[in-house]
Amino acid sequence: MNAVEVKKGIYWVGAIDWSLRNFHGYTTNRGVTYNAYLIIDEKIALIDTVKAQFAGELLERISKVIDPEKIDYIISNHVEMDHSGSIPKVMEVCKNAAIITSSPSGLKGLTAHYGQYNYKSVKANETLSLGKRTLKFVPTPMLHWPDNMVTYCPEEKILFSNDAFGQHYASSRRFDDEEQLEIILEEAKNYYGNIIMPYGKQVQGACEIICSLDIEMIAPSHGVIWRKNIQTIFDAYKLWSENNPQTGAIVVFDSMWHSTEVMAKTIVEAFADKSIPVKLYDLKVNHISEIIPEVLTSKYIAVGSPTLNNTMMPTVAAFLSYLKGLSPKNRKAFAFGSYGWGGQSIAQVEEELEKCGFDICLDKIRVQYIPSKQQLDEIRELVRNIE
Ligand code: FEO
Numbered sequence: 001m002n003a004v005e006v007k008k009g010i011y012w013v014g015a016i017d018w019s020l021r022n023f024h025g026y027t028t029n030r031g032v033t034y035n036a037y038l039i040i041d042e043k044i045a046l047i048d049t050v051k052a053q054f055a056g057e058l059l060e061r062i063s064k065v066i067d068p069e070k071i072d073y074i075i076s077n078h079v080e081m082d083h084s085g086s087i088p089k090v091m092e093v094c095k096n097a098a099i100i101t102s103s104p105s106g107l108k109g110l111t112a113h114y115g116q117y118n119y120k121s122v123k124a125n126e127t128l129s130l131g132k133r134t135l136k137f138v139p140t141p142m143l144h145w146p147d148n149m150v151t152y153c154p155e156e157k158i159l160f161s162n163d164a165f166g167q168h169y170a171s172s173r174r175f176d177d178e179e180q181l182e183i184i185l186e187e188a189k190n191y192y193g194n195i196i197m198p199y200g201k202q203v204q205g206a207c208e209i210i211c212s213l214d215i216e217m218i219a220p221s222h223g224v225i226w227r228k229n230i231q232t233i234f235d236a237y238k239l240w241s242e243n244n245p246q247t248g249a250i251v252v253f254d255s256m257w258h259s260t261e262v263m264a265k266t267i268v269e270a271f272a273d274k275s276i277p278v279k280l281y282d283l284k285v286n287h288i289s290e291i292i293p294e295v296l297t298s299k300y301i302a303v304g305s306p307t308l309n310n311t312m313m314p315t316v317a318a319f320l321s322y323l324k325g326l327s328p329k330n331r332k333a334f335a336f337g338s339y340g341w342g343g344q345s346i347a348q349v350e351e352e353l354e355k356c357g358f359d360i361c362l363d364k365i366r367v368q369y370i371p372s373k374q375q376l377d378e379i380r381e382l383v384r385n386i387e
Pocket residue numbers: 078080081082083144145163221222
């Protein structure tokens with residue numbers, strides 16, 4: 001387990017979680033990394049740690065560079081346990097290290113998680129000299145926890161951005177230019193949609209500060225390091241954080257005996273007729289978190305459910321609950337579905353879409369039992385006429 005030198009005297013010493021497929025409910029089909037960085041200067045700093053179960057891997061990598069006991073500072077950019085979980089194990093070895101964290105939320109969070117250590121809390125733009133290098137701490141609250149901060153090293157022009165600009169992507173390679181850009185951007189979009197989407201305004205505020213820094217390398221705490229495509233990922237964050245997609249549609253449904261499915265496919269055809277790029281998601285085969293990146297860049301959201309025991313299908317309820325939590329807003333939406341007698345599900349879906357902050361652009365579309373050709377033609381016409 002070697003450390004990887006990412007700039008002279010600065011090493012990636014993190015961990016690769018090749019097998020993780022579920023990150024608190026978000027499907028991570030390409031695994032995960034927890035990135036930590038070691039800076040060797042007159043004082044030695046470790047930027048973030050890794051998930052607790054990988055503490056041994058972290059310490060082994062550090063040991064390839066220096067004796068971990070020599071670490072003077074542990075910079076905790078974020079309290080969430082995928083980055084702080086190894087602090088107790090690291091502190092068993094680095095007994096004299098100070099833990100740098102944001103004030104007041106980082107201090108409060110770390111103390112609640114791990115008890116008392118030698119914490120030093122820092123305010124906005126405070127700096128710490130390591131000798132030849134300086135670390136500057138920039139708060140990025142709610143990106144995506146209250147405690148988040150990023151650490152900037154002006155002499156090296158590196159931004160240690162923690163969760164921001166990250167991707168859940170396990171790889172033996174460490175840099176963006178060693179991977180296919182389309183894949184890492186896809187995973188960055190996945191990450192933004194499932195983790196950061198509720199905080200677009202905070203992202204815009206943080207990006208304004210971050211973009212004013214002279215940056216040659218962004219070293220996030222997940223996935224690959226950006227050194228070639230920095231402007232590309234900045235532009236992507238700018239677009240996603242605006243949360244105002246101009247086109248694109250998704251049709252999400254579950255079905256019992258194919259009637260809602262037939263309606264869903266008719267709606268897809270109608271969007272395609274309008275030359276709106278559209279994707280169909282059957283909740284029997286698509287995990288809810290896999291749909292979110294398309295929500296991020298879609299103007300229209302159609303959700304369908306048949307009625308099962310007076311309510312919507314559990315898969316549809318789970319999708320809508322997850323979606324509502326991500327607070328997407330600014331989209332046009334409608335509900336559809338088939339039913340046998342009560343037909344309560346379609347109104348329930350519409351109500352949940354309203355709670356997501358969407359503009360209901362079509363009254364709920366309900367079909368009893370099997371949709372006839374005429375009913376399907378009517379649905380097609382309704383969707384074609386959406387503005
Ligand atoms: Fe990667 Fe918010 O932790």
